[in-house]
Amino acid sequence: MTGAWRLLPLLRxxxxxxxxxxxxxxxxxxxxxxxxxxxxxxxxxLTAGVEIAGRDRLIATQxxxxxxxLPRAYLGRVRQISGVRTVSSLTWFGGIYQDPTKQLVVFxxxxxxxxxxxxxxLVDPLERSRWLADxxxxxxxxxIAARYGWHVGDTxxxxxxxxxxxxxxxxxxVHILGLYHSDSVDTNQIFLHYEYFNESVSFGKDAIxxxxxxxxxxxxxxxxxxxxxxxFANSNAETKTSSEKAVAQSFANQIGDIxxxxxxxxxxxxxxxxxxxxxxMAQSVRERTAEIAVLKTLGFTDASVLVLVLAESLLITGxxxxxxxxxxxxxxxxxxxALRSFLPHFEIPARAYGIAVxxxxxxxxAAGVLPARQAMRLEIVRALRAT
Amino acid sequence: MNGPLVEVVALCxxxxxxxxxxxxxxxxxxxxEAGDYVALMGPSGSGKSTLLNLLGGLDRPTSGAIRIxxxxxxxxxxxxxxxxxxxxxxxxxxxxxxxxVLTAEQNVELPLLLTDLDARERRRRARAALDLVGLGDRARxxxxxxxxxxxxxxxxxRAIVNDPMxxxxxxxxxxxxxxxxxxxxxxxxxxNREAGKTIVMVTHDPRAAARAxxxxxxxxxxxxxxxxx
Numbered sequence: 001m002t003g004a005w006r007l008l009p010l011l012r013x014x015x016x017x018x019x020x021x022x023x024x025x026x027x028x029x030x031x032x033x034x035x036x037x038x039x040x041x042x043x044x045x046l047t048a049g050v051e052i053a054g055r056d057r058l059i060a061t062q063x064x065x066x067x068x069x070l071p072r073a074y075l076g077r078v079r080q081i082s083g084v085r086t087v088s089s090l091t092w093f094g095g096i097y098q099d100p101t102k103q104l105v106v107f108x109x110x111x112x113x114x115x116x117x118x119x120x121x122l123v124d125p126l127e128r129s130r131w132l133a134d135x136x137x138x139x140x141x142x143x144i145a146a147r148y149g150w151h152v153g154d155t156x157x158x159x160x161x162x163x164x165x166x167x168x169x170x171x172x173x174v175h176i177l178g179l180y181h182s183d184s185v186d187t188n189q190i191f192l193h194y195e196y197f198n199e200s201v202s203f204g205k206d207a208i209x210x211x212x213x214x215x216x217x218x219x220x221x222x223x224x225x226x227x228x229x230x231x232f233a234n235s236n237a238e239t240k241t242s243s244e245k246a247v248a249q250s251f252a253n254q255i256g257d258i259x260x261x262x263x264x265x266x267x268x269x270x271x272x273x274x275x276x277x278x279x280x281m282a283q284s285v286r287e288r289t290a291e292i293a294v295l296k297t298l299g300f301t302d303a304s305v306l307v308l309v310l311a312e313s314l315l316i317t318g319x320x321x322x323x324x325x326x327x328x329x330x331x332x333x334x335x336x337x338a339l340r341s342f343l344p345h346f347e348i349p350a351r352a353y354g355i356a357v358x359x360x361x362x363x364x365x366a367a368g369v370l371p372a373r374q375a376m377r378l379e380i381v382r383a384l385r386a387t
Numbered sequence: 388m389n390g391p392l393v394e395v396v397a398l399c400x401x402x403x404x405x406x407x408x409x410x411x412x413x414x415x416x417x418x419x420e421a422g423d424y425v426a427l428m429g430p431s432g433s434g435k436s437t438l439l440n441l442l443g444g445l446d447r448p449t450s451g452a453i454r455i456x457x458x459x460x461x462x463x464x465x466x467x468x469x470x471x472x473x474x475x476x477x478x479x480x481x482x483x484x485x486x487x488v489l490t491a492e493q494n495v496e497l498p499l500l501l502t503d504l505d506a507r508e509r510r511r512r513a514r515a516a517l518d519l520v521g522l523g524d525r526a527r528x529x530x531x532x533x534x535x536x537x538x539x540x541x542x543x544x545r546a547i548v549n550d551p552m553x554x555x556x557x558x559x560x561x562x563x564x565x566x567x568x569x570x571x572x573x574x575x576x577x578x579n580r581e582a583g584k585t586i587v588m589v590t591h592d593p594r595a596a597a598r599a600x601x602x603x604x605x606x607x608x609x610x611x612x613x614x615x616x
Contacts, residue, residue: 006501013488
């Protein structure tokens with residue numbers, strides 16, 4: 001077979017033949033890969049919690065629904081169970097800063113909450129001790145602090161879209177006493193003291209959202225989970241205790257089986273692209289029947305012709321894929337900032353780029369293989385006679 | 388090389404049309420010496436284009452042998468035959484068959500893509516071939532910007548650019564007006580007489596055939612008669 005690089009002038013010529021059709025085909029593939037990238041970012045955003053969940057942590061929620069509260073008194077009873085190392089709680093506050101368009105992720109947590117996330121949530125020890133000493137204090141993520149220009153020492157008025165203060169005041173003034181940093185967890189959250197929240201709230205007093213349990217040994221997890229649930233069986237607020245990973249997955253599944261939906265959309269889009277590209281290639285080869293016959297007459301081998309058509313198909317899909325992924329990356333970077341409060345991990349995962357390369361290769365080969373085979377098997381005499 | 392350039396022995400070619408077998412060439416023998424200029428004439432269906440295709444290795448005979456430059460081309464596999472065509476044969480088509488998106492120079496350069504020549508040398512040779520057919524100043528023109536006669540001369544430049552042993556021409560003036568046809572035929576004369584190229588030309592045109600050294604008349608797949616001029 002002729003060195004493939006020698007086919008470059010012919011490849012260039014083939015691509016110049018029908019520029020508008022080429023443009024539309026590349027545009028279609030670009031849109032497909034743009035969608036692929038964006039859906040990958042959505043998937044990452046919605047399942048990020050699943051990826052970072054700890055093996056030694058359990059979460060107990062109300063059995064009826066994860067948004068129903070549990071009595072705070074449960075914490076003490078859970079602490080009694082053998083194998084439990086630490087028990088803490090997390091209660092959704094639902095924050096608003098200044099006006100309802102500035103939604104915040106705010107939780108009221110127990111003082112020992114950060115003991116459970118020493119690897120994930122990094123806080124300066126001095127700042128943490130200041131926070132522990134001041135019940136109106138808050139530890140805020142570095143991301144949200146940078147976004148609103150907050151600094152340690154600032155007092156920020158926070159409203160809740162769920163709770164009202166018992167004294168009728170419109171907001172909870174909180175003192176920012178420290179920042180947390182993280183490589184794995186969203187840094188757009190704010191943590192208040194549960195005690196400060198609980199003493200000032202007009203309803204839902206002594207209720208908490210989730211119970212967080214750190215176990216001494218991950219192997220004990222299933223037994224402890226069963227024991228927690230048995231402890232509160234037949235009560236007004238039965239619990240459902242699962243590993244943190246299972247809860248995160250279940251939370252993600254609240255909006256449907258994301259993975260399957262996204263896979264279905266991506267499959268449908270790529271199948272449509274396969275038809276579009278295959279049609280383009282088939283038309284292109286059909287129009288060039290005489291040219292291919294001439295190339296063969298001049299001495300180009302069957303394999304050269306096969307490579308030429310496949311290279312054309314791969315180039316089209318490759319350019320479309322590269323453009324699509326570039327646009328998807330640019331879009332997620334742009335949208336990521338705007339969506340940070342709601343979807344903190346709205347970014348294309350690295351493995352999606354690898355998968356996209358495989359898809360582009362597969363699409364290019366699948367779309368080009370039949371036209372390429374047709375070109376390879378073209379009989380010179382018959383093709384020339386037809387012109 | 389000893390012996391004739393082209394040796395055809397008991398050449399048969401049949402086509403199948405459903406159950407029916409259609410004989411096109413029936414035991415044809417032929418020799419062509421190097422430097423010869425042969426016109427193949429005959430009515431439609433006489434087998435002259437089929438013979439040309441077989442000589443060029445574009446088709447396989449049903450039986451018989453073809454030796455060109457001492458090479459039994461029937462023994463070559465598909466890839467070897469393609470490589471042999473690229474080295475040995477120059478084709479000139481009735482409808483020129485230039486690639487429309489390439490310039491005249493790029494079209495002429497096509498056969499050289501199969502050689503080890505670098506891009507600069509390929510372009511130099513393509514330009515020299517275009518100069519030879521009088522179209523050096525049209526190198527950057529695309530086929531649609533050329534007249535029919537000019538397109539055919541680009542086709543001839545493409546056929547000779549790799550200095551082939553044998554030029555096979557299928558009705559090269561069939562689509563040209565008289566003046567352009569004469570220019571093309573004059574080129575063949577020069578290539579044969581001055582460059583010593585061996586030419587086999589299929590034609591219906593007696594004026595074109597009259598330029599050849601020999602005219603072979605085919606009918607129903609056999610050589611009917613030969614005129615030496």
